Amino acid sequence: MRAEDEPEAVAAQAELEPDDFTFLLFRNPLEPWTDYLAQLERERCGVGLGDDRLPSTFLVAEVDGALVGRISIRHELNKLFENSGGHIGYCVRPAFRRLGYATEILRQGVLLARGLGIERVLVVCDEGNAGSMIVIESLGGVFEDVREDLKGRLVRRYWVG
Numbered sequence: 001m002r003a004e005d006e007p008e009a010v011a012a013q014a015e016l017e018p019d020d021f022t023f024l025l026f027r028n029p030l031e032p033w034t035d036y037l038a039q040l041e042r043e044r045c046g047v048g049l050g051d052d053r054l055p056s057t058f059l060v061a062e063v064d065g066a067l068v069g070r071i072s073i074r075h076e077l078n079k080l081f082e083n084s085g086g087h088i089g090y091c092v093r094p095a096f097r098r099l100g101y102a103t104e105i106l107r108q109g110v111l112l113a114r115g116l117g118i119e120r121v122l123v124v125c126d127e128g129n130a131g132s133m134i135v136i137e138s139l140g141g142v143f144e145d146v147r148e149d150l151k152g153r154l155v156r157r158y159w160v161g
Contacts, residue, residue: 001058001059003034005060006033009023009024010024012024012067012070012093013027015094015095016091023091023093024036025072027039043058044056044057046075052080054074054077054081055074055075057075058070058072059071059072059109061101061104061105067093068092068101068105069090069091069093069096070091070105071105071106073087073109074086074087074088075116075118077122080150082122084124084147084149085124085149086121086123087113087118087121087123088106088109088110088122090105090109102131102132102135103135103139106136110123110161114161118161120160121159123141123157123158124157125156125158126154126155126156127146127153127154127155133156136158136160137158139160141158141159141160142160143157144157144158145157
């Protein structure tokens with residue numbers, strides 16, 4: 001993510017809020033954008049993380065200058081993310097759905113996770129998210145079970161690899 005991505009990233013956040021999905025993970029909108037970018041870099045390096053945070057890489061997907069989606073790759077799992085969050089969280093902006101971007105974003109994320117030494121990648125999605133289920137299964141995701149997350153929502157857990 002770059003400094004010039006701020007307007008589109010903020011727009012993506014607003015587009016996804018009605019779906020109760022976060023584009024800009026852990027961003028405080030009252031802080032300057034440069035502080036958020038620095039926070040993402042610290043998280044990638046695993047520096048200064050709280051007990052509820054894990055080292056993670058946050059990337060955006062861009063097509064012809066437009067941010068179409070994002071992915072966050074956790075470098076490891078703790079009990080919380082092993083239960084309901086997984087190694088990878090991803091999303092695609094509504095205007096870019098059903099065009100194959102989710103599949104490519106997740107495919108690249110799995111490759112990056114493997115580059116971090118993660119052989120079996122845990123990917124989860126909401127129980128009712130048929131589109132995400134199709135994407136995960138198309139990449140070889142093997143369904144394990146359904147669990148309840150911290151918000152009381154049911155999530156499907158898949159292993160890729």
